[in-house]
Amino acid sequence: MTAIAQTPIVEKAEGSRAWKKLRNSRSALAGMTIILFFTILAMAAPILPIPDPVATSWSAIRKAPSAAHWLGTDDLGRDILSRMIWGARASLMAGVFSVIIAVAIGVPFGILAGYFGGWVDLVISRITEALLAMPFLIMAIALAAFLGPSLSNAMIAIGLSAMPIFVRLTRGQVLSVKTEDYVEGARSVGLGHMDIMLRYILPNVTAPIIVQATLTVATAIIAEASLSFLGLGQQPPAASWGSMLNVAKNFLSQAPWMAMWPGIAIFLVVIGFNLLGDGLRDALDPREH
Amino acid sequence: MTAEMHRPPILSVRNLTTSFRTDGGWKSVVRDVSFDVRAGETLAIVGESGSGKSVTSLSIMRLLAENASRIEGEVILNNRNLLALSEKDMRAVRGNEVSMIFQEPMTSLNPIFTIGRQISEVLTRHKGMTTREARAETIRMLEKVRIPNATSRFDEYPHQFSGGMRQRVMIAMALASRPKLLIADEPTTALDVTIQGQILDLIKTLQEEEGMSVLFITHDMGVVAEIADRTVVMYRGDAVEAGDTADIFHRGQHPYTRALLSAVPKLGSMQGEAAPLRFPVVDTATGITIAPPPAKAPLGHRQPILEVKNLVTRFPVRSGLFSRQTGAIHAVENVSFDLRQGETLSLVGESGCGKSTTGRSIMRLIEPTSGEIQLDGYNVQRLGSMDLQRMRKSIQMIFQDPFSSLNPRMTVGQAIAEPFLKHKLGGSKEAAEKTAYLLDRVGLSGAMMNRYPHEFSGGQRQRIAIARALSLDPKVIVADESVSALDVSIKAQVCNLLLDLQESLDLAFLFISHDMAVVERVSHRVAVMYLGEIVEIGPRAAVFENPQHPYTKKLIAAVPVPDPARRGIRRGLADDELKSPVRPVGFEPPARQYREVSAGHLVQMA
Numbered sequence: 001m002t003a004i005a006q007t008p009i010v011e012k013a014e015g016s017r018a019w020k021k022l023r024n025s026r027s028a029l030a031g032m033t034i035i036l037f038f039t040i041l042a043m044a045a046p047i048l049p050i051p052d053p054v055a056t057s058w059s060a061i062r063k064a065p066s067a068a069h070w071l072g073t074d075d076l077g078r079d080i081l082s083r084m085i086w087g088a089r090a091s092l093m094a095g096v097f098s099v100i101i102a103v104a105i106g107v108p109f110g111i112l113a114g115y116f117g118g119w120v121d122l123v124i125s126r127i128t129e130a131l132l133a134m135p136f137l138i139m140a141i142a143l144a145a146f147l148g149p150s151l152s153n154a155m156i157a158i159g160l161s162a163m164p165i166f167v168r169l170t171r172g173q174v175l176s177v178k179t180e181d182y183v184e185g186a187r188s189v190g191l192g193h194m195d196i197m198l199r200y201i202l203p204n205v206t207a208p209i210i211v212q213a214t215l216t217v218a219t220a221i222i223a224e225a226s227l228s229f230l231g232l233g234q235q236p237p238a239a240s241w242g243s244m245l246n247v248a249k250n251f252l253s254q255a256p257w258m259a260m261w262p263g264i265a266i267f268l269v270v271i272g273f274n275l276l277g278d279g280l281r282d283a284l285d286p287r288e289h
Numbered sequence: 290m291t292a293e294m295h296r297p298p299i300l301s302v303r304n305l306t307t308s309f310r311t312d313g314g315w316k317s318v319v320r321d322v323s324f325d326v327r328a329g330e331t332l333a334i335v336g337e338s339g340s341g342k343s344v345t346s347l348s349i350m351r352l353l354a355e356n357a358s359r360i361e362g363e364v365i366l367n368n369r370n371l372l373a374l375s376e377k378d379m380r381a382v383r384g385n386e387v388s389m390i391f392q393e394p395m396t397s398l399n400p401i402f403t404i405g406r407q408i409s410e411v412l413t414r415h416k417g418m419t420t421r422e423a424r425a426e427t428i429r430m431l432e433k434v435r436i437p438n439a440t441s442r443f444d445e446y447p448h449q450f451s452g453g454m455r456q457r458v459m460i461a462m463a464l465a466s467r468p469k470l471l472i473a474d475e476p477t478t479a480l481d482v483t484i485q486g487q488i489l490d491l492i493k494t495l496q497e498e499e500g501m502s503v504l505f506i507t508h509d510m511g512v513v514a515e516i517a518d519r520t521v522v523m524y525r526g527d528a529v530e531a532g533d534t535a536d537i538f539h540r541g542q543h544p545y546t547r548a549l550l551s552a553v554p555k556l557g558s559m560q561g562e563a564a565p566l567r568f569p570v571v572d573t574a575t576g577i578t579i580a581p582p583p584a585k586a587p588l589g590h591r592q593p594i595l596e597v598k599n600l601v602t603r604f605p606v607r608s609g610l611f612s613r614q615t616g617a618i619h620a621v622e623n624v625s626f627d628l629r630q631g632e633t634l635s636l637v638g639e640s641g642c643g644k645s646t647t648g649r650s651i652m653r654l655i656e657p658t659s660g661e662i663q664l665d666g667y668n669v670q671r672l673g674s675m676d677l678q679r680m681r682k683s684i685q686m687i688f689q690d691p692f693s694s695l696n697p698r699m700t701v702g703q704a705i706a707e708p709f710l711k712h713k714l715g716g717s718k719e720a721a722e723k724t725a726y727l728l729d730r731v732g733l734s735g736a737m738m739n740r741y742p743h744e745f746s747g748g749q750r751q752r753i754a755i756a757r758a759l760s761l762d763p764k765v766i767v768a769d770e771s772v773s774a775l776d777v778s779i780k781a782q783v784c785n786l787l788l789d790l791q792e793s794l795d796l797a798f799l800f801i802s803h804d805m806a807v808v809e810r811v812s813h814r815v816a817v818m819y820l821g822e823i824v825e826i827g828p829r830a831a832v833f834e835n836p837q838h839p840y841t842k843k844l845i846a847a848v849p850v851p852d853p854a855r856r857g858i859r860r861g862l863a864d865d866e867l868k869s870p871v872r873p874v875g876f877e878p879p880a881r882q883y884r885e886v887s888a889g890h891l892v893q894m895a
Contacts, residue, residue: 181694185754188652189708189761190681199707203698 021283028279034272042088050082054237062255072257083239090240094224095217101159110170131164144232154233173205214277218270298325304362331503333517337776340523385415388463392475394455398447405443430461453484481639486847511849535853552781554806568781593627600660620646622821633798638818685758689770691750695742702738727756748779827890837892
């Protein structure tokens with residue numbers, strides 16, 4: 001691994017090729033723009049000239065969008081724009097970090113199960129199946145309750161609940177890649193298991209994992225919303241899009257804007273991740289032009 | 290022959306041009322192709338991959354995706370231009386007036402319906418038969434294509450049939466509606482050579498019985514010689530030459546035709562030669578032949594570099610609720626041979642005979658059940674995992690499919706340098722130098738090392754795989770069907786490369802192949818395998834010129850020879866299938882005796 005990285009042969013890293021292809025894909029760029037927009041907004045929340053997201057006002061309850069409150073106010077008179085921007089932090093973090101957790105645990109186990117087969121596969125696959133037998137949300141709720149209510153625990157809970165899907169997906173991919181001649185070829189030139197898994201298996205199974213990850217980001221954002229609603233995620237009064245949406249559903253007819261903005265935001269972010277995921281899949285595949 | 294000349298054509302293709310939509314517009318893949326297929330005759334379209342031969346047949350049947358392709362010209366069948374028909378009318382033509390059989394019998398039948406139902410469907414749809422009539426007719430068809438026990442096999446599913454039998458089912462289905470024209474697109478390419486012989490015989494017989502015309506598409510000049518009255522040679526989308534098959538073979542005008550024919554390995558062409566011989570090289574532009582250098586003197590007596598004694602490899606077959614072992618595949622049974630430095634020993638046989646398993650067992654890519662393997666001073670059977678990795682410096686492998694044998698995520702340079710660096714044979718600078726040297730050595734250029742495998746053609750990839758195998762300076766190379774997937778002209782070039790490398794590097798090849806003609810060309814010695822056992826082994830000349838075992842004889846007789854004088858031959862092969870090497874638990878094969886025919890030529894006694 002390290003030896004090969006030093007060779008002058010690899011001067012032209014694969015990363016630069018992929019990046020070039022990604023830049024040429026209009027939809028991927030659109031996805032990236034959307035994600036970037038929300039990420040910058042979320043990061044800039046403390047310095048933007050917006051009202052305090054938790055400041056309530058009894059005189060401005062459920063006000064429609066106006067010059068004073070661009071996106072309106074919620075049932076406690078809080079400024080929705082401000083809560084949207086602060087909530088973007090919680091939602092994006094919940095989405096991205098829980099998927100990172102799921103991928104970081106799920107993919108290695110999937111590779112181990114698929115590559116070694118036998119009892120390793122048997123143990124990992126049975127545990128995965130047992131976990132998959134539990135509904136995703138129920139498991140996330142149970143884990144979050146067990147870990148204690150906080151945003152970071154919610155992320156861990158969502159990550160662990162989403163993990164079995166990645167084990168399964170990776171294992172299946174590995175099983176098909178494993179039969180390729182180049183894997184046997186790697187053995188025949190005397191490479192060890194670690195080299196084969198890292199350099200021959202992993203790079204060839206990433207495409208569907210990336211696509212699954214982007215989809216799971218969307219699921220995770222919604223799961224965080226549900227946990228927040230139960231008081232297991234983002235703790236009130238701090239905002240997340242999910243918790244805003246859950247509150248808003250009680251006022252759909254009186255104050256539709258309360259539900260509209262977080263809904264649109266979730267929709268956009270999910271689309272953004274999907275577009276980016278598709279673009280990445282194409283860009284990372286050297287076979288596609 | 291003359292009578293046939295005056296028969297009216299069944300199918301007339303005039304100025305056929307097919308283009309596919311690409312990013313930048315339309316790209317023509319078949320250009321201005323014209324030919325006739327007359328009643329009762331067989332016309333072959335021959336060409337290598339990318340020649341447009343399959344696209345031609347798909348264009349005739351209008352089976353190309355309509356929005357991504359454009360077909361121009363005329364395809365006249367029974368005074369109707371098929372290209373002008375509506376899609377609905379075209380459906381009535383397909384499978385009725387014109388039928389088609391494809392290359393891959395394993396995937397061209399629907400796995401969830403019985404074969405009987407699939408054939409009957411053609412009859413009920415196109416001929417308006419009742420289910421009962423269709424059933425009776427289907428059984429008649431199955432008998433016609435010589436499927437044993439047709440009545441009882443009517444209700445069986447495709448997976449219960451072997452590849453050869455499935456191709457018979459496909460033919461039965463194609464013939465069910467009594468078409469006037471059968472288009473056969475590489476129908477025997479995926480089949481074993483003895484099965485190929487049976488299917489070719491069957492197509493000839495059925496053609497006589499039914500009086501239909503056949504448009505036969507193939508890359509195999511041997512098959513062309515055997516089956517075709519007339520031949521069209523295609524090259525990169527153009528029909529470069531057309532004429533009587535005998536004329537094409539003996540008096541081919543176009544340089545490409547000549548190049549193609551000279552690259553075809555011809556069984557029996559090596560009589561009287563002492564050592565492997567390179568293929569002649571013909572310039573496809575000028576048609577000038579460069580004769581191969583004369584064969585080297587035969588090898589003197591040399592020490593074996595690889596000795597295999599009583600090698601056995603079995604795979605358990607498990608079934609039932611608790612996966613109890615119910616039997617075993619006896620893939621390799623009591624195989625012994627040795628291989629000397631600078632020598633090529635070929636393992637030949639049909640699918641399932643254990644030739645690939647033998648190669649993999651020797652490298653311990655598969656764990657052998659028992660036996661003894663001595664390789665370059667290593668006792669391979671007893672090596673621990675560290676020693677095993679060291680041992681692999683001495684023996685390397687080249688695989689069949691150049692499209693799956695290279696990691697698509699690694700540059701060619703990385704792939705070639707990797708084994709060198711892994712075994713710490715030098716630093717990164719030496720690795721880069723070595724890689725450039727090896728790429729030059731296999732006929733590519735060191736400047737290509739930053740490219741990815743998908744940027745290369747099949748033949749070039751196989752060269753890259755060879756370069757990779759050479760990066761450890763191995764003494765033995767296991768070439769597992771390494772040239773089988775390549776086009777004839779590329780195949781000849783890669784064979785020549787292997788022979789060059791053998792001469793300059795003193796390599797020993799274990800050449801695993803089903804292609805008897807190539808084996809005859811490149812081997813010093815040959816071992817014929819059947820159901821996991823070596824049934825005959827000996828010097829190449831002895832085995833090919835004086836075959837003793839019935840299976841060897843059958844194998845040699847089944848090879849299509851590119852000689853149009855054999856147009857009429859029938860092999861009279863029994864319609865049997867390849868036997869299975871699955872045995873019940875505890876089965877021990879009988880001890881085999883070998884008899885020595887001449888020096889080093891051993892034959893298994895029955």
